[in-house]
Amino acid sequence: MTELDRAQREHRASEESPDCHRLPPGPAELPVVGSTVAASRDALGFAESLTSYGDLVSYSAFGEEFVAVFDPEVVETVLVSRNDAFEKGDFEMAFGDLVAPRGLAFAEGERWRRQRTALQSAFTPERIRSYADEMVAGTAATADDWADGEVVELGDAFASLTLRVLTRALFDLDFDAQRGAVVREATRAIGAIMDRFGLLSFLPEWVPTRTERRYERAMADLDGLVENLIAERRGDTADRDDLLSLLVAAADADETGMEPEAVRDQLVTFLFAGHETTSTALTYACWLLAGNPDARERLDAELDAVLGGRDPAFGDLPELDYTEQVVREALRLYPPVYSLYRQPRTETVLGGYRIPADTTLQLATYNVQRDERWWDAPDEFRPERWRGDPESERPEYAYFPFGGGPRHCIGMRFAMTELQLVLATLARRVEFERVTRELDLSMGLTLDPGTVEVRASKTK
Ligand code: HEM
Numbered sequence: 060m061t062e063l064d065r066a067q068r069e070h071r072a073s074e075e076s077p078d079c080h081r082l083p084p085g086p087a088e089l090p091v092v093g094s095t096v097a098a099s100r101d102a103l104g105f106a107e108s109l110t111s112y113g114d115l116v117s118y119s120a121f122g123e124e125f126v127a128v129f130d131p132e133v134v135e136t137v138l139v140s141r142n143d144a145f146e147k148g149d150f151e152m153a154f155g156d157l158v159a160p161r162g163l164a165f166a167e168g169e170r171w172r173r174q175r176t177a178l179q180s181a182f183t184p185e186r187i188r189s190y191a192d193e194m195v196a197g198t199a200a201t202a203d204d205w206a207d208g209e210v211v212e213l214g215d216a217f218a219s220l221t222l223r224v225l226t227r228a229l230f231d232l233d234f235d236a237q238r239g240a241v242v243r244e245a246t247r248a249i250g251a252i253m254d255r256f257g258l259l260s261f262l263p264e265w266v267p268t269r270t271e272r273r274y275e276r277a278m279a280d281l282d283g284l285v286e287n288l289i290a291e292r293r294g295d296t297a298d299r300d301d302l303l304s305l306l307v308a309a310a311d312a313d314e315t316g317m318e319p320e321a322v323r324d325q326l327v328t329f330l331f332a333g334h335e336t337t338s339t340a341l342t343y344a345c346w347l348l349a350g351n352p353d354a355r356e357r358l359d360a361e362l363d364a365v366l367g368g369r370d371p372a373f374g375d376l377p378e379l380d381y382t383e384q385v386v387r388e389a390l391r392l393y394p395p396v397y398s399l400y401r402q403p404r405t406e407t408v409l410g411g412y413r414i415p416a417d418t419t420l421q422l423a424t425y426n427v428q429r430d431e432r433w434w435d436a437p438d439e440f441r442p443e444r445w446r447g448d449p450e451s452e453r454p455e456y457a458y459f460p461f462g463g464g465p466r467h468c469i470g471m472r473f474a475m476t477e478l479q480l481v482l483a484t485l486a487r488r489v490e491f492e493r494v495t496r497e498l499d500l501s502m503g504l505t506l507d508p509g510t511v512e513v514r515a516s517k518t519k
Pocket residue numbers: 163164165175328329332333334336337340394395396399400459460461462463465466467468469470471473474
């Protein structure tokens with residue numbers, strides 16, 4: 060936004076508002092492009108630089124007006140106490156249109172509510188318990204496949220593992236290598252297009268680029284795969300009650316208000332939301348453990364004491380306190396979903412500032428979870444900070460890796476169970492030594508660590 064635009068906007072705002080609320084402060088920006096160059100060159104560094112302007116910070120990029128939010132109380136207001144006043148908005152929907160616009164993650168209002176209620180049955184505590192054995196078995200098979208001393212790229216290894224767990228648990232089927240590759244390629248193609256997402260808005264639409272062609276090919280393959288899955292399940296006479304069967308039945312009976320085309324979007328939503336996030340979290344957790352021998356020792360001691368040489372089961376989770384602390388701390392330092400986006404339905408006031416209706420709020424998870432006002436030594440990996448009841452000492456929304464309020468992650472319990480069981484199963488079998496010394500962080504589909512290689516040595 061230019062200075063002139065900003066001044067006109069503020070003038071309009073003050074004329075309409077008896078309170079004369081001002082827009083949040085922000086960096087001085089170039090006309091038209093605003094902060095686009097800085098934000099797309101180094102999005103993490105740019106977000107960090109914004110924190111010096113305050114808890115709510117205006118900037119413009121990618122042709123949109125943004126307000127970055129670094130205040131946990133405002134995060135709580137947007138996600139929880141006044142959630143009805145906000146929607147996902149244009150910026151999120153531009154991403155949703157690339158992936159699955161009619162799926163749960165992007166639906167709004169009554170449609171969203173009906174979908175959420177219908178899909179919730181796949182995520183009850185009883186259901187999660189029934190997925191646990193598959194989580195452990197899949198992990199054991201993955202680790203047993205590694206040769207002693209093999210250098211493993213964690214992102215690839217965990218993406219295959221979490222996709223296997225997801226499709227078996229939620230769809231009751233095995234993906235062969237070819238089907239797995241279709242989903243992985245679609246994930247990568249979307250990640251690649253997102254890297255240059257902002258710049259797309261400056262390109263004439265007809266310019267063919269390799270990235271766009273790759274994306275279109277990958278999505279066509281994914282659509283073919285999903286169509287086959289639906290057709291196969293329709294022709295299946297077995298009595299199943301997994302998520303895929305629920306979706307197909309719902310579309311046929313139109314019981315949930317889920318129109319048939321939405322089934323495709325729903326499947327795509329779960330294929331993406333359910334595997335890449337968890338895989339990324341596992342990558343960070345293992346890389347952190349590999350560089351922190353004290354934490355690894357404490358983890359091993361807990362596993363020895365609780366499991367005594369056997370694999371973990373769902374019933375062990377309440378006793379695996381330190382394992383849970385490792386997971387929570389990894390999600391604090393490296394939240395796979397690094398920012399949430401919302402747009403006010405009408406002009407509103409937040410944190411004492413005026414927020415026009417067309418503004419995209421960026422709730423900055425990564426930055427809030429490393430803010431030294433709420434966290435001692437915020438950049439250090441200290442799982443034990445989660446011991447006891449530490450939440451009472453800081454605002455609740457100083458930590459929100461799974462979002463919050465009615466739209467919090469529907470797979471949160473699934474993910475937390477999987478993360479703990481996978482770590483415990485792996486730690487019994489292998490030790491990791493860092494080959495990749497430094498992470499090359501960037502903001503992609505999830506918080507992308509770059510290539511993460513470790514040497515996996517068998518523990519026995
Ligand atoms: C570590 C792993 C995960 C993380 C960090 C994560 C994070 C999140 C976050 C932050 C949101 C809220 C987005 C927003 O409010 O804008 C969300 C929503 C969602 N997540 Fe997850 N997630 C994870 C795993 C999963 C899994 C395993 C599944 C499914 C099996 C899943 C399915 C979804 C869906 C469908 C939504 C949209 C919910 C709605 O809008 O009602 N996620 N996730």
